Amino acid sequence: MTLKHALYGATALTLVAGSAFADAHATTITIATVNNGDMIRMQGLTDDFNDKNPDINVEWVTLEENVLRQNVTTDISTGGGAYDVMTIGTYEVPIWGRNGWLVSLNEGMADDWNADDLLPAIAGGLTIDGELYAAPFYGESSMVMYRKDLMEKAGLEMPDAPTWDFIREAAAAMTDRENEINGICARGKAGWGENMAFLTAMSNSFGARWFDEEWKAQFDSEAWATTLNFYLDMMNESGPNGAANNGFNENLTLFQQGKCGMWIDATVAASFVTGDDSTVADQVGFALAPDTGLGKRGNWLWAWSLAIPASSEKQEAAKAFISWATGPAYAELVASNEGWANVPPGTRTSLYENQEYLDAAPFAKMTLDSINSADPTNPTVDPVPYTGVQFVAIPEFAGIASEVGQQFSDALAGNQTAEQALANAQELTTEEMEAAGY
Amino acid sequence: MARAITTQKKVMWTALAWAFGLAIFFPILWTFLTSFKTEATAIADPPVWFLFDWTTENYTAVQERSNYPKALMNSIIIAVGSTLLGILIAVPAAWAMAFVPGRRTKDVLLWMLSTKMLPAVGVLYPLVLLAKWLGVMDSRILLVVVLMLINLPIIVWMLYTYFREIPGEILEAARMDGASLSSEILYVLTPMAVPGIASTILLNIILAWNEAFWTILLTTVNAAPLTAFIASFSAPEGLFYAKLSAASMLAIAPILVMGWFSQKQLVRGLTFGAVK
Numbered sequence: 001m002t003l004k005h006a007l008y009g010a011t012a013l014t015l016v017a018g019s020a021f022a023d024a025h026a027t028t029i030t031i032a033t034v035n036n037g038d039m040i041r042m043q044g045l046t047d048d049f050n051d052k053n054p055d056i057n058v059e060w061v062t063l064e065e066n067v068l069r070q071n072v073t074t075d076i077s078t079g080g081g082a083y084d085v086m087t088i089g090t091y092e093v094p095i096w097g098r099n100g101w102l103v104s105l106n107e108g109m110a111d112d113w114n115a116d117d118l119l120p121a122i123a124g125g126l127t128i129d130g131e132l133y134a135a136p137f138y139g140e141s142s143m144v145m146y147r148k149d150l151m152e153k154a155g156l157e158m159p160d161a162p163t164w165d166f167i168r169e170a171a172a173a174m175t176d177r178e179n180e181i182n183g184i185c186a187r188g189k190a191g192w193g194e195n196m197a198f199l200t201a202m203s204n205s206f207g208a209r210w211f212d213e214e215w216k217a218q219f220d221s222e223a224w225a226t227t228l229n230f231y232l233d234m235m236n237e238s239g240p241n242g243a244a245n246n247g248f249n250e251n252l253t254l255f256q257q258g259k260c261g262m263w264i265d266a267t268v269a270a271s272f273v274t275g276d277d278s279t280v281a282d283q284v285g286f287a288l289a290p291d292t293g294l295g296k297r298g299n300w301l302w303a304w305s306l307a308i309p310a311s312s313e314k315q316e317a318a319k320a321f322i323s324w325a326t327g328p329a330y331a332e333l334v335a336s337n338e339g340w341a342n343v344p345p346g347t348r349t350s351l352y353e354n355q356e357y358l359d360a361a362p363f364a365k366m367t368l369d370s371i372n373s374a375d376p377t378n379p380t381v382d383p384v385p386y387t388g389v390q391f392v393a394i395p396e397f398a399g400i401a402s403e404v405g406q407q408f409s410d411a412l413a414g415n416q417t418a419e420q421a422l423a424n425a426q427e428l429t430t431e432e433m434e435a436a437g438y
Numbered sequence: 439m440a441r442a443i444t445t446q447k448k449v450m451w452t453a454l455a456w457a458f459g460l461a462i463f464f465p466i467l468w469t470f471l472t473s474f475k476t477e478a479t480a481i482a483d484p485p486v487w488f489l490f491d492w493t494t495e496n497y498t499a500v501q502e503r504s505n506y507p508k509a510l511m512n513s514i515i516i517a518v519g520s521t522l523l524g525i526l527i528a529v530p531a532a533w534a535m536a537f538v539p540g541r542r543t544k545d546v547l548l549w550m551l552s553t554k555m556l557p558a559v560g561v562l563y564p565l566v567l568l569a570k571w572l573g574v575m576d577s578r579i580l581l582v583v584v585l586m587l588i589n590l591p592i593i594v595w596m597l598y599t600y601f602r603e604i605p606g607e608i609l610e611a612a613r614m615d616g617a618s619l620s621s622e623i624l625y626v627l628t629p630m631a632v633p634g635i636a637s638t639i640l641l642n643i644i645l646a647w648n649e650a651f652w653t654i655l656l657t658t659v660n661a662a663p664l665t666a667f668i669a670s671f672s673a674p675e676g677l678f679y680a681k682l683s684a685a686s687m688l689a690i691a692p693i694l695v696m697g698w699f700s701q702k703q704l705v706r707g708l709t710f711g712a713v714k
Contacts (some may be wrong), residue, residue, distance in 0.1 A: 030658055035670055040503065059659045062504070064672030067654055074655060078566045082575055082658045249678070253478050277478065 027317045028057040029084035032072055034304065035062050038138050038344045039087065041334065042325055048333055049324045056317045065193075072309075076101045079311040084318040088134060090125045090303050090376070094393040097133035103308040103315055104131040110323035117328065117348045119368075122303050125376040125387065134305035135326040138268070139346025141370035142201060142299045144287040145255065145273055146262040147280060150174045150181065154261075164205065164230060164290040164298070167262065171238035174261030183238030185260035186231075189247035190409035192401035197300055197390040198264070199408060200401075203227040205291045205298035207381040210392050210429075215385060215438040219404075219426035228408065228418045235412060244413035256280070264289060264298075267370055270363035271341060286366040288373065294381050300390035301374035303346065331357075346371055396436045403428050466690070473497070473683035480679040496684035504667055506688055513663035514692070515578050516653065517646040520585035521639050524593045527586075529635075532597035533623055537606055547598065550591040558588075558651050569656065578661045581653060585646045592645070593638055600634025601627065636703045640696075647693050664689040 033039045039062070046058050061083070063071060068087070075082045076096065088096070096102050109115070115123070115132060122139040126132055144162065151158055154173035159166070171183030187198040200210065208223035218224060235243050238261075240254060248265060255263045256278040263269070274281045289299030306325060308318045324330060331343045331351055340360035343351065345367055351357055352368045361367075379389045386392040391401065404425040411421035472480050474492045500506070535543050565584065566575075574580040604627065612626040628635065650665040657666055671678065671685040 032658075035672060061658045061662070061666075062670035063654075063666070064669045067669045067672075071655060074562065074566060078563060078570065080566060080570055080575060249477075250481060253481055256478065 026055050026057050027314050028059055029312075029314050029317050029321060030059045030061060030082060031085040031087075031306075031321070032061045032063065032068055032083045033087040034065050034068055036304075039304070041338065041342065042137075045330075045333060045337065049321065052324065053317075053320055056320060058321065076309045076311060081309075081311040081313055083309060084312040084314045085306050085308060085321055087137070087304055088307050090301065090305070091388065091391050091393060091397070093126045093134045093305060093307065094128055094387055095395055096307075097128045097131070101310055102133040103310055103312070103318075104133060105135055105308075105319070105322070106131055108316065108319045109135075110320065110327060112329065113323045113327045117350050119347060119349060119371055121301060121371050121374055121376070122347055125301065125303065126305055134307035135322050136303040136305045136347040137326055138344035139301070139303040139371060140266050140268045141289075141301050141346070141367065141374055142198075142265055143267050143270075143289055143366055143370045144262055144264050145270065146170075146285050146287065147174070147258075147260070147283050148285045149280075149283045150261045151285070158285060158287050161288045161297075162290050164202075164292055167264075167290045168230070168234045168237070171234060171262060175238040180259050181261060182240040182254070182259060183261040184234060185240060185246070185251040185254050185263040186235065186243070187247055187251065187265065188235065188239075188243040188409055188412045189245055189250070190402065190405040191247070192391065192398050192405060194247045194405065195409055195412075196401045196405040197302075199227070199231060199405075201289070201300040201390040202231065202298040204296045204380040204389065205289070205294065206230070207292070207294045207296075209380045209382055209384050211384060211386065211433075213383055213385050215433060217426050217429035217433060219422045219429060224422055225418065228411065228422060232411060232418055244409045266302075267346070267363065267367040270367065271361070274362070286363050288366065288370060296379070296381055297370075297373050299370050299374055301371060301376055302390070396432060400429055400432050403432075466694075469683045469686050472679055473687045475680050477678055477680045480683070496680045497688070499681055500671065500684045500688060504670060506667065509662060509664045509667040509689075510692065512578060512657075512661055513647060513665075513689075516581045516585060516661070516663055517643045519578070519582040520589065520646050521593075521642040523582060524586045524590050524642060525597075525635065525639060528590060528593040528597050528638075529623065529628065531594050532601050533627060535594070535598050536601035536604075537609060547595065550594060554591055562655065566656070575656065576658045576660050576662075580656055581661055581663070584652050584656065585649055588649070588652070589642050589645055593642055596638045596641070597631070597634065600631050600638075603634075604630050633703060636700075640700055640703065644693060644697070 033043075043060050043062075046060075049058065050056070069092070072083065072086050072088065074080065076086075093102070105115075113135075118136060119139065122136045123132065126134045126136065144158070144167070146158055148158075151170065151174065154170065156170050156173060158170070162170075167184065173183070175181060175183035187195045189195055203209070203224060206223050206227040208221060208227050209218050212218055240246065240259065246254070248269070251260065251263055251265060252269060252272055254260050255269075255273055258280045263273075270284075270286060272278065273284050278284075289297045291297045306322045308315055308322070312318055326347065328348060328350055331348070331354075334343045335356070340354075340357045343357060345351070345361070345364070352364060358364050374389050376387050376389050379387075386394060388397075391397055407416075407421040407424045407428075410416050411418055416424075471488070473496055474494065475486070475490055476493060476495075479486050479490045535547060569575045569580050608630070609622055609626055612622050617626065648665070650669075653663050653665045654669055657663070668682070668685050668689050671682045
């Protein structure tokens with residue numbers, strides 16, 4: 001389709017434009033969100049919001065993460081105003097906030113919303129120059145989930161804060177190929193939110209970084225070589241077959257079926273591996289993500305947050321909704337309807353002081369410790385010019401990291417060596433960063 | 439003398455045709471099977487074929503989560519509307535090109551087709567801004583017009599090819615009998631080209647039904663069709679294959695049924711004029 005076609009269309013559109021105006025009674029806000037358990041639960045509880053705000057109607061648009069990002073970016077950059085509240089990740093908030101695309105939440109939120117109660121590590125990733133641009137709906141980090149029975153069988157004991165060397169040793173000891181037990185399961189599927197989330201976080205604990213302070217790519221550094229070789233060796237020794245195709249869901253299934261000794265992934269998985277679908281629910285233990293003694297752990301930090309695009313014409317109603325969905329009262333609402341274990345985790349200090357929650361969620365303390373041990377403003381050992389633990393908060397990152405992820409996934413599949421993968425990663429990152437003007 | 443076809447050859451060709459047909463049908467079959475599995479069985483390795491506990495829970499979950507009838511209705515209106523509007527514009531255009539060609543008709547035809555080579559995202563911003571200015575974002579009429587414009591080159595090309603097979607003398611005879619231009623097109627040309635027009639309509643309904651770039655980008659709540667409905671069943675933690683398959687089956691079922699019943703017309707139209 002060409003612009004000329006579009007202009008032909010405009011003539012036709014003008015004729016029918018009159019029929020398309022929406023009714024202008026009660027305020028209707030449109031919320032764009034991703035499809036996950038907590039968000040779907042929130043949709044189910046919308047009646048409570050309607051009872052408290054009878055003059056605001058809520059319309060939901062649920063989309064796949066990448067489609068959502070594409071839609072929301074188009075809408076926000078054209079000032080489309082189609083959405084009044086949007087669900088965005090920790091990666092977008094600093095970028096969009098700096099572009100002036102989001103409304104600051106420092107003012108106008110409900111009185112009982114209490115910004116001081118937000119976990120500092122999470123709020124830090126959503127704040128630019130003192131302005132909070134998004135309210136966290138749920139937060140997560142990553143940690144080690146392990147099988148207590150297999151650990152005991154191997155004659156080992158998992159410390160609360162293990163090292164990578166211990167994890168590798170334990171993985172080798174737990175591996176039992178005949179019985180389809182793999183010592184370690186970790187992400188291998190290519191993607192900036194898949195293997196690169198894991199590997200970037202892991203590289204922080206080995207002292208590696210994406211860029212130095214001059215924005216020069218660092219894949220030719222010793223620290224990256226150590227990280228990738230360690231990962232590949234460990235996965236080849238003790239990982240599942242076809243690990244290069246495994247993402248979150250695949251590893252979750254393997255763990256639930258009892259085929260993983262350890263799994264390092266999102267803290268949000270804790271409720272799944274101890275839930276009804278898991279065949280090993282009563283044997284799961286938790287530990288912090290591993291380190292190498294350099295002062296940083298290999299865990300990431302992520303939050304799905306609610307933000308208001310600057311193009312929204314219903315910002316007051318949008319703030320009322322966000323106050324409801326991310327406020328302390330929402331936790332109690334979920335608890336009274338579906339139990340404390342289902343409250344969205346990782347956003348508020350008060351939740352981790354609530355004894356009922358701590359009793360219902362055995363993984364609560366480890367989740368909190370993991371979140372608190374991540375620092376998005378100072379993610380790795382050496383200084384870096386970017387924020388973000390398992391990502392670099394620049395618009396170019398998603399594209400570059402997806403390509404780098406492909407290289408590393410190829411190396412895990414055995415199609416190339418770690419050295420080749422790193423050399424390719426260095427070359428393509430340097431090229432793209434130069435093209436982007438860094 | 440006609441060549442004799444031996445039974446052996448017949449069996450071989452039949453087997454080959456079946457194998458080919460099954461290979462093409464396999465993705466749909468697999469989606470169908472997956473939609474009745476649990477999420478764990480769906481990604482089991484090695485894959486499970488038929489021996490699993492069949493469950494309809496995915497269909498229940500999909501129905502509970504979204505408004506399928508509304509998305510279905512939007513898809514029908516958008517696909518049928520854009521195709522019919524396209525036919526209304528394309529029939530006179532194809533008539534002119536087939537029966538009263540000018541010096542540059544061939545070039546115009548090629549130029550029309552070349553517009554399909556432009557990446558859609560290239561006109562994303564102008565179109566969104568235009569739609570916003572006209573206040574028609576997230577409306578069915580916008581999608582009807584946009585999809586009509588996208589498919590118009592194909593519609594014109596297809597109709598042009600069919601019209602070229604109709605002898606111009608018949609139209610001339612009608613003209614000599616005093617038929618006006620509109621009655622010539624409406625009462626002489628169109629009835630003769632019905633198989634061609636029918637297959638053009640069917641093919642374009644399918645194209646519009648499956649269009650997933652504009653239909654997702656230009657809609658939010660009111661006009662979101664089945665493509666947006668499917669897109670909502672993919673999660674940040676990865677794909678939930680079983681639910682996604684159930685949503686896909688619900689989305690393709692209507693078009694599958696339509697294709698099934700109209701395959702005779704479709705094949706006839708596509709091969710129309712192939713043998714002289």
